[in-house]
Amino acid sequence: MAALDDLRIRLDEIDGQIVRLYEERMKVCEEVGELKVKSWGRVLDRQRERNKLNDVASRVSNDFNRKGIQELYEQLMSMSRKLQYQQMVEAGALGRLPFIGIDSLEKDTARVVYQGVEGAYGQAAMLKFFGEGCNNFHVRTFRDAMEAIEDGAADYAVLPIENSSAGAVTEVYDLLVEFENYIVGETILPVRHTLAGLPGTDLNQIRRVYSKAEALMQTTRFLSDHPDWEQISVVNTAVAAKKILEDKDSTQAAVCSAYAAQVHGLSVLVDEINDDSNNSTRFIVVTNQKVFLKDASKISICFEVPHQSGSLYRLLSHFIYNDLNMSRIESRPVEGKSWEYRFFVDFDGNMGDAAVKNTIRGLREEAINLKILGNY
Numbered sequence: 348m349a350a351l352d353d354l355r356i357r358l359d360e361i362d363g364q365i366v367r368l369y370e371e372r373m374k375v376c377e378e379v380g381e382l383k384v385k386s387w388g389r390v391l392d393r394q395r396e397r398n399k400l401n402d403v404a405s406r407v408s409n410d411f412n413r414k415g416i417q418e419l420y421e422q423l424m425s426m427s428r429k430l431q432y433q434q435m436v437e438a439g440a441l442g443r444l445p446f447i448g449i450d451s452l453e454k455d456t457a458r459v460v461y462q463g464v465e466g467a468y469g470q471a472a473m474l475k476f477f478g479e480g481c482n483n484f485h486v487r488t489f490r491d492a493m494e495a496i497e498d499g500a501a502d503y504a505v506l507p508i509e510n511s512s513a514g515a516v517t518e519v520y521d522l523l524v525e526f527e528n529y530i531v532g533e534t535i536l537p538v539r540h541t542l543a544g545l546p547g548t549d550l551n552q553i554r555r556v557y558s559k560a561e562a563l564m565q566t567t568r569f570l571s572d573h574p575d576w577e578q579i580s581v582v583n584t585a586v587a588a589k590k591i592l593e594d595k596d597s598t599q600a601a602v603c604s605a606y607a608a609q610v611h612g613l614s615v616l617v618d619e620i621n622d623d624s625n626n627s628t629r630f631i632v633v634t635n636q637k638v639f640l641k642d643a644s645k646i647s648i649c650f651e652v653p654h655q656s657g658s659l660y661r662l663l664s665h666f667i668y669n670d671l672n673m674s675r676i677e678s679r680p681v682e683g684k685s686w687e688y689r690f691f692v693d694f695d696g697n698m699g700d701a702a703v704k705n706t707i708r709g710l711r712e713e714a715i716n717l718k719i720l721g722n723y
């Protein structure tokens with residue numbers, strides 16, 4: 348048997364040939380790219396790639412190598428596509444993304460909508476982002492807020508998208524797909540839940556607790572010490588507080604913020620009852636125009652993937668290749684298609700960056716229903 352050193356010398360020789368051939372292959376792909384730029388054609392040719400995979404698979408001697416050569420060629424062709432997307436972008440074949448860069452949001456004159464009633468965390472987030480004196484109104488549901496934006500009744504909506512302990516606010520993700528509204532800002536609000544009731548209420552009297560489902564989830568540890576309390580979910584924590592005041596029933600309490608308790612004339616019975624003391628919620632600011640701040644640094648997109656092995660992996664490789672940092676990925680079922688998913692991805696970047704244009708160009712060709720949700 349040959350010694351290890353000898354085998355490695357042979358491998359080095361083979362690799363030298365592979366590297367040389369790889370560069371030769373990429374040169375030819377670059378020429379193909381030039382033709383595609385001239386004809387403003389598509390980079391991805393699925394049929395050609397399928398034929399190529401079949402062809403190389405038919406040339407090897409066993410099943411193990413068949414899988415291997417196909418994986419290798421998938422990678423090779425993905426590299427040539429990435430080179431060609433770059434050529435397209437450099438030649439201006441992508442141009443600007445359909446968003447207009449602006450210097451700042453007109454916060455002073457804006458009319459803003461939030462979901463819930465006075466005292467809602469959404470109101471606190473809105474005041475944090477737009478300032479105490481901002482012109483605002485509230486609606487009952489997230490959908491109402493999206494509609495108010497789409498109809499032009501409000502310029503901006505402030506909506507929760509993610510909580511640090513309960514995770515995604517899935518309804519808002521789905522609404523971002525359904526409505527032609529775009530994210531232009533975000534703000535993170537620390538969430539401190541309290542147990543609030545009518546003034547003078549004793550904890551022993553309580554039989555029912557009202558709150559938003561997520562808030563009940565975020566206070567599980569405290570509530571599990573009171574297993575006899577019935578937990579009832581309502582649309583918003585401030586709605587829960589309002590209900591306690593209106594019902595005038597001291598067997599009831601609400602999980603809400605100290606602010607909501609104060610707004611609705613309740614007493615804080617137990618302060619800071621959230622399981623995680625760093626609990627915070629990220630709110631997004633949405634508008635009906637395709638605009639982005641020129642100094643924006645985060646992009647949110649969503650897309651569906653073909654229902655095939657490796658398709659998400661291949662799409663995400665665009666971020667790696669273009670050296671973009673992905674900060675979040677979330678999936679939601681695609682309506683009407685059982686077990687198929689839409690992925691929501693956040694990544695660092697600005698729409699003016701070549702790396703971002705490159706990535707979007709690749710994803711637009713290779714993913715299904717790509718939507719840019721905003722740059723903020």
Ligand SMILES: O=C(O)C(=O)C[C@]1(C(=O)O)C=C[C@@H](O)C=C1
Nearest residue numbers: 379390391392395396424427428
């Ligand atoms: O044949 C082409 O059109 C190429 O650009 C070459 C190539 C490849 O690498 O083989 C790359 C991308 C296409 O999707 C198909 C094949």
